[in-house]
Amino acid sequence: MLSQVxxxxxxxxxxxxxxxxxxxxxxxxxxxxxxxxxKDMATVGEYLQTWNFKLSTIxxxxxxxxxxxxxxxxxxxxxYNNESLPLCSEPKYLGIRLDRSLTYRRHLESLHKKxxxxxxxxxxxxxxxxxxxxxxxxxxxxxLVHSTAK
Numbered sequence: 001m002l003s004q005v006x007x008x009x010x011x012x013x014x015x016x017x018x019x020x021x022x023x024x025x026x027x028x029x030x031x032x033x034x035x036x037x038x039k040d041m042a043t044v045g046e047y048l049q050t051w052n053f054k055l056s057t058i059x060x061x062x063x064x065x066x067x068x069x070x071x072x073x074x075x076x077x078x079x080y081n082n083e084s085l086p087l088c089s090e091p092k093y094l095g096i097r098l099d100r101s102l103t104y105r106r107h108l109e110s111l112h113k114k115x116x117x118x119x120x121x122x123x124x125x126x127x128x129x130x131x132x133x134x135x136x137x138x139x140x141x142x143x144l145v146h147s148t149a150k
Contacts, residue, residue, distance in 0.1 A: 022093060030074065037062070037078045045080060055080060061088035067101050111149065118144040 021044070025036045048055055062078040062085045064071075075087040090099050090106055097107040122140055125132050132140075 020094065030071075030076075033064075034077050037076070041078060041080045057081075057083060057085070061086055061091055063088050063091045063098065065098065065100055065102050072100065114148050115145055118148060 023037060023040045023044070025033050025040070027033045027036070044055070047053075057080065060080065062076040064074065064076050064087075076085075078085045090097050092098070096104070097110065098104070099106055122137065122144065125140060126137055
């Protein structure tokens with residue numbers, strides 16, 4: 001379950017960072033999982049109401065991670081304030097795209113695409129007549145490739 005919390009009033013005299021929250025539960029029974037998540041969402045709702053925060057229902061999704069291919073299309077039935085939360089098959093959490101079986105395949109494909117394009121740029125820089133020295137290429141590599149691959 002991924003959610004982003006924002007200030008209910010929209011304007012505060014001080015800056016509040018949005019929070020990213022993951023609620024997880026493991027069980028072999030889907031109804032048990034949905035029951036626990038419903039209780040957890042009620043607890044989150046109470047907390048948010050106490051501190052005058054509001055849950056961004058546009059950015060809040062539910063996701064199930066498992067290896068059971070028979071249940072691949074199953075949707076969790078999770079609600080917040082009597083509103084069903086949409087299922088996201090590949091949610092992004094802290095910059096990492098997660099898939100149902102946690103193989104990170106889509107995330108790695110995206111990362112590969114970014115790094116490949118930046119390495120191609122460095123190859124052009126190294127092979128050009130610009131006389132880019134080893135120090136310049138090292139700094140460019142750290143700035144372009146290493147920062148992306150982290």
